[in-house]
Amino acid sequence: MRLADVMDELADILTAIPSLSGRSYGWPRVDVTPPAAVVDYPPAIDFDATYRRGQDRLTFSVVVIVGQASDRAARDNLSTYVDGSGAESVKQVLESVTDPQAFDSLRVVSADIDDEPIGDIEYLTATFEVDVVGPGNNT
Amino acid sequence: MALVHGRNNVILLDGDDLSAFSNSTDTSEEADSHNVTVFGNDAKVYQSGLTDSSYTIEGFYDNGSGGTAPSEVIEPLLGGDAVTFIRRPEGTGTGLPERSVSVIVTGYDESQPVDDMITFSVELQGSGDITRSTQA
Numbered sequence: 337m338r339l340a341d342v343m344d345e346l347a348d349i350l351t352a353i354p355s356l357s358g359r360s361y362g363w364p365r366v367d368v369t370p371p372a373a374v375v376d377y378p379p380a381i382d383f384d385a386t387y388r389r390g391q392d393r394l395t396f397s398v399v400v401i402v403g404q405a406s407d408r409a410a411r412d413n414l415s416t417y418v419d420g421s422g423a424e425s426v427k428q429v430l431e432s433v434t435d436p437q438a439f440d441s442l443r444v445v446s447a448d449i450d451d452e453p454i455g456d457i458e459y460l461t462a463t464f465e466v467d468v469v470g471p472g473n474n475t
Numbered sequence: 476m477a478l479v480h481g482r483n484n485v486i487l488l489d490g491d492d493l494s495a496f497s498n499s500t501d502t503s504e505e506a507d508s509h510n511v512t513v514f515g516n517d518a519k520v521y522q523s524g525l526t527d528s529s530y531t532i533e534g535f536y537d538n539g540s541g542g543t544a545p546s547e548v549i550e551p552l553l554g555g556d557a558v559t560f561i562r563r564p565e566g567t568g569t570g571l572p573e574r575s576v577s578v579i580v581t582g583y584d585e586s587q588p589v590d591d592m593i594t595f596s597v598e599l600q601g602s603g604d605i606t607r608s609t610q611a
Contacts, residue, residue: 384482386534388566390495441592469535469592 337392337470341438343375346398346466352429355413356400370401370459371413373426389472391440398464400426405451405460418447418462426464439470483566486532488578488599489558491548496595497534500562502574504528504605528576528601530560536585536593549597552580557602568610575606 340362347362350373359372368374376397385391400417403410416424423429427444436442445465451458485494507524537544552558557577565571582598 384498386495386498387482387484387486388494389482390497391535443590445590 337394337439337468337472339378339381339394342394342468342470343377343396345436345438346375346396346430346442346468347373349430349433350398350426353417353424353426355416355424364399366454368401368454370403370410371417373398373400375399383472385469385472391469392472394468394470395445396466396468398426398430398466399452400462400464401452401454402460402462405458407460410460414449414460414462418449426462430464430466436470439468441469443467479565481564485561485563485567487559487561488532488548488597489552491543493532493534493545493548496537496545497532499531499533501531502528502562503530526604528605530562530578530599530601531596532599533594533596536595545595545597546583546585549580549583549595553583555580560599560601563610571610573608573610575608576604577602 344362347360350360351357355371356373359368361368361372361374364374364376376399378394378396382393385393402414402417416422417426419425421428426447430442430444433442443466445467448463450461450463452461453459484500485492486497486500487493504526505528506526508521509524510519511522512519534545536546539547557579560576560578562574563571578599578601580597581600584596586594586596
């Protein structure tokens with residue numbers, strides 16, 4: 337798996353979420369206007385899940401910056417992103433991909449909700465842990 | 476002389492390469508022992524008998540349909556005729572070791588946990604001698 341290809345494809349998949357269309361980025365871009373989704377770098381890559389470089393495994397953080405933490409609308413939007421299903425559900429949308437190109441399979445494992453400062457403003461964020469499995473030899 | 480990592484292990488079952496789907500191979504080789512103790516011995520005396528071998532391969536399920544996915548290779552062999560199992564513990568290459576034996580497939584299991592990848596496990600019973608060779 338090529339890291340950049342996986343990150344770009346995750347961002348592309350997220351553009352299917354109406355409120356994130358055109359607002360999803362395959363790198364940890366900081367100058368975003370909420371709502372927006374950014375795919376952060378995996379902290380580690382697990383090589384050799386199988387013999388002969390057949391499979392590697394990565395865990396990505398997909399961060400959805402929802403809105404100002406003090407804004408009630410941000411809470412409502414957050415609810416749709418962390419919902420287990422629905423057109424705005426990050427889990428459902430990511431896991432609904434049927435023919436991924438840069439990887440074989442993924443699972444959205446969990447979502448952490450937090451306040452993150454961007455500049456001087458506290459933004460409500462949902463960080464999704466995404467388990468990605470794919471070929472280790474770029475074939 | 477050096478220690479060798481297992482990541483380059485190559486396993487071929489009935490000519491199909493399962494290496495890229497597999498992450499664990501266990502080999503068990505045994506020999507019968509016959510008690511030939513007689514009067515006058517102070518300790519038990521044994522003599523070796525027939526040898527036996529068995530193998531377990533574990534790995535990840537693959538949804539391929541081109542005839543090379545583990546389930547496509549293994550399930551048709553279950554309960555069937557003996558096939559050749561080749562193991563190259565240090566990988567494929569000139570001068571590297573190879574073990575070849577006829578086996579029958581005696582078990583195939585799949586595990587589908589809700590929070591992880593589907594995995595498979597296959598049990599092989601060796602039939603006959605193990606051929607130990609060096610790859611050309």
